[in-house]
Amino acid sequence: MNASQQNGGATIVLTAPLTETIDHAGYFIQMALASLPMRLEGIINQKYPTWRDLERNADGSARYMPAGIRVVEATLQKEFPGVDVVACYPADVGKYIGPRTKVVAVSTHNPLGVTFAAGVYASIFGSSKEPINSHYSKQLFYDVKASPHRKGFKVIVGGSGGWQITETDSYEELSVDCVVQGRSEAAETIEIFQKALNGEELPKFVEVAHPKGRDGILTPEKRTTFGVVEMTTGCGRRCQFCLPDLNPQLDVPKDQMMRAVKANVEQGNTQISLATEDMFIWGQVGKETPFYFPNREALLDLYGSIVNTPGVKHHVLSHSTMAPAVVDPVLIEKLSDLLLEKSPVKLPSKSTHPEKRILSPLIGLETGSVRMAKMVMPSKGVPFPIDEWPSVVINGLTILNRNNWFPVMTLIVGNPGETDEDSKATLDLLYEVERRGLFAFFVPSIFTPLHDTRMEAKKGVEESKEMTPLQWQVMMKCWKMSLNAALVSWWGPTVWRFGSLFFWAWKLRKTNGPNFKWPLFMFASALPEWLMEKMGKIYVGKPLKIKSRKELLATVRPQHWKHLRA
Secondary structure (H helix, E strand, O other), rough: OOOHOOOOOEEEEEEHHHHOOOOOOOOOHHHHHHHHHHHHHHHHHHHHOOOOOOOOOOOOOOEEEHHHHHHHHHHHHHHOOOOOOOEHHHHHHHOOOOOOOOEEEEHHHHHOOOOOHHHHHHHOOOOOEEEEEHHHHHHHHHHOOOOOHHHHHHHEOOOOOOOOHHHOOOHHHHOOOOEEEHHHHHHHHHHHHHHHHHOOOOOEEEOOOOOOOOOOOOOOOOEEEEEEEOOEOOOOOOOOOOOOOHHOOEEEEEHHHHHHHHHHHHHHEEEEEEEEOOOOOOOOOOHHHHHHOOOOHHHHHHHHHHHHHOOOOEEEOEEEEOOHHHHHHHHHHHHHHHHHHHOEEOOOOOOOOOOOOOOEEEEEOOOOOOHHHHHHOOOOOOOOHHHHHHHHHHHHOOOOOOHOOOOOEEEEEEEOOOOHHHHHHHHHHHHHHHHOOOOOOEEEEEEEOOOOOOOOOOOOOOHHHHHOHHHHHHHHHHHHHHOOOOOOOOOOOHHHHHHHHHHHHHHHHHHOOHHHHHHHHHHHOOHHHHHHHHHHOOOOOOOOOOOOOHHHOOOOOOOHHHHOOO
């Protein structure tokens, strides 16, 4: 029995929903758990029958936890050295909560299912709007609420999903005392925990300061879910809909990251993933050269050191942007030489790698409309002007695909002020990708006004029934293009075709409204797209005039030409 249990529970208990703690079932499982409705959990159970199995340390604590929890844990152990702090899985919270417990801190990404993709995907499938991840998050909160010792401790919530609790005023339902928005290293966060340890009342909501310099970033040296090690904060491109970009642009020192990498390996992790909003800014933050001209040598040195660390079997890329691929194709080629052998992701239908491995970072496309891009992300393509956004995307994707990079590319459907012409412009770009034989996993979602972003007060599409036929076509075209790479068997397309039509006839036509019909038929390939266009039911994008890379480089400001590599 753990010492904290013998003495009546741990003073501070740290935990997170089951769906956010697992790291063994598969790379894409957490995306599915965050998006699929609860009624489709059986699909996950069939694909990953052991996804709920967890590894524990000898004392019963969690062997791996989300990186955010590990940062909280390291911060508390540094600030309160004599306090018993335990990070445990949700199934074990009852073992660690006791009469001595003063704080239960929960990190959650999507407690109520209203982030990008989650709500809309659940709705599209004709279910309640509760994704799987939200179900397990609520289950954790209800278990904590039911504790016989509940009156003796405070519940503090952090993580990227805390805003959902404040926006919906779900404090009482989930039995939450305080939501902290921001990083655990902040003095205000430490003050909140001190008040809770003293039994004082807590404010319902606290927004804490972000570290202003890289010295303020704490990198835990304990095993994290998926081997996540923080690489950078902020981005610098200032997209209107983005919350992380409001943080200062910082990069974590290499030696600090390498200590965390080695600690993960020593504690049984074989996979590493660097957490970043844009991997290409590392090594260039605060330098004379603008951040959008990647530091080739620094990046190759960093990634080379990580994948060559003994014990690292797999490495997975996090977020990046498209323009750096156009700026420095040589960097992409050399990163491919380093990283492909350690990628766990395979795509036999597209990869030219001997083992069919690919690299698949998350890249924001968001829209193909230059008009809309100017409104919501005017700096997305720097150093290229946003007027050239379609050419940047096509050139960048060409370079990436050539080197076996097949990114996951997000799109936002239903932005405030979006018109049919904007939807057509996005479809033009998608069809241009298809015509050129390029490929990415396109992941569309309905606009969500995230708290504290520059667009938090804006209103776009809120329900799937509000979507126009063209907005539905953008979404279904994305899905169709993404699935085509996976459905290479003779029976796969047939199953999807008839399955889609069956669900439409049974439920989805009522759930999603009449505008869903023909885009769904297009997705299911019920009729050829050219015929549906001739019938006036869908829009087949017109060819775009795409500038060459040489022409794009000519659009870079003359004062920046000196930063371009040979």
